[in-house]
Amino acid sequence: MDCDLCKHISIIGAGTMGSAIVSGLIESNYNPSLITIANPHQDNLKQLIPLGVNVTTDNVDAIKGADLIIIAVKPCILPLVLSQLKNNIDYHKQEITIVVAGVSGNDISSMLVKDDKVALPILSIAMPNTAMRVRKSMTFIVQVNGQAYTAIPVFEMLGKTMIIEERLLPAATALASCGIAYAMRYVRAACAGGVELGFKASQAQEIVAETIDGAAYLLSLPGAHPESEIDKVTTPGGLTIKGLNAMEAAGFTNAVIAGLKAGR
Numbered sequence: 001m002d003c004d005l006c007k008h009i010s011i012i013g014a015g016t017m018g019s020a021i022v023s024g025l026i027e028s029n030y031n032p033s034l035i036t037i038a039n040p041h042q043d044n045l046k047q048l049i050p051l052g053v054n055v056t057t058d059n060v061d062a063i064k065g066a067d068l069i070i071i072a073v074k075p076c077i078l079p080l081v082l083s084q085l086k087n088n089i090d091y092h093k094q095e096i097t098i099v100v101a102g103v104s105g106n107d108i109s110s111m112l113v114k115d116d117k118v119a120l121p122i123l124s125i126a127m128p129n130t131a132m133r134v135r136k137s138m139t140f141i142v143q144v145n146g147q148a149y150t151a152i153p154v155f156e157m158l159g160k161t162m163i164i165e166e167r168l169l170p171a172a173t174a175l176a177s178c179g180i181a182y183a184m185r186y187v188r189a190a191c192a193g194g195v196e197l198g199f200k201a202s203q204a205q206e207i208v209a210e211t212i213d214g215a216a217y218l219l220s221l222p223g224a225h226p227e228s229e230i231d232k233v234t235t236p237g238g239l240t241i242k243g244l245n246a247m248e249a250a251g252f253t254n255a256v257i258a259g260l261k262a263g264r
């Protein structure tokens with residue numbers, strides 16, 4: 001691990017996202033003693049204790065000495081958490097990243113204004129997906145105030161990052177955060193088809209997962225494009241093109257686009 005990244009990281013909220021951040025950092029050999037995670041109830045913390053990270057039920061205690069504070073709570077809880085924490089955060093030294101969907105940079109900035117109107121801290125919104133746990137997240141970062149120089153390398157340890165403008169955040173969330181669920185739904189559909197074609201469910205799942213992994217890897221190669229990969233497997237008059245055309249006749253592309261638009 002690059003020693004420049006040996007920062008103290010505090011995570012507020014030990015739900016799906018907070019726990020996935022911890023698991024992904026531990027997977028990337030991040031020193032667990034540099035990670036603190038807070039949650040009001042012990043249940044979610046208990047499973048993180050064996051990883052060697054610091055756990056607490058006290059949010060204010062959790063952020064002491066943190067270089068980066070990551071807040072991963074439900075949107076309705078965010079105002080409460082920020083009002084509780086803001087007077088305990090050193091805006092000159094501590095960077096904040098919000099992992100909360102559907103809250104604007106302006107709203108978060110207003111929630112962080114202190115009574116003495118001290119300048120805002122370095123602030124970003126990060127929109128990862130659950131694959132952080134296995135360091136395969138596609139994480140979008142909106143730099144709300146200043147350059148997120150600690151948050152970016154931290155999320156890079158958990159997969160790929162892309163810095164985007166805030167206006168693209170709903171689209172990014174639909175494509176990559178909800179996208180995990182959409183991809184899983186394809187997997188489930190393909191598995192159901194595989195069982196009908198004669199495979200056991202477990203075999204079908206393994207086959208579909210490997211096939212998707214292979215397809216994703218092919219797309220990662222320089223110059224790759226989905227249509228050129230499709231052309232390579234569609235013999236004129238062959239079975240693959242018949243399968244693709246049947247899927248289109250049933251509305252495959254339209255269904256995916258409609259789902260993405262509905263999920264923004």
Ligand SMILES: NC(=O)c1ccc[n+]([C@@H]2O[C@H](COP(=O)([O-])OP(=O)(O)OC[C@H]3O[C@@H](n4cnc5c(N)ncnc54)[C@H](OP(=O)(O)O)[C@@H]3O)[C@@H](O)[C@H]2O)c1
Pocket residue numbers: 012013014015016017018038039040041044059072073074075077080081099100101102127128129130177178
């Ligand atoms: N899930 C995704 O795929 C995804 C993707 C991108 C972004 N997000 C965003 O990430 C945020 C967190 O989502 P999630 O799926 O991790 O939700 P979650 O599983 O419900 O986790 C939220 C956690 O916050 C804790 N919490 C509640 N009140 C708190 C407080 N006052 N202080 C500290 N922690 C508190 C909850 O604890 P208790 O349960 O013990 O009350 C829970 O462990 C959401 O805003 C969501 O929009 C989620």
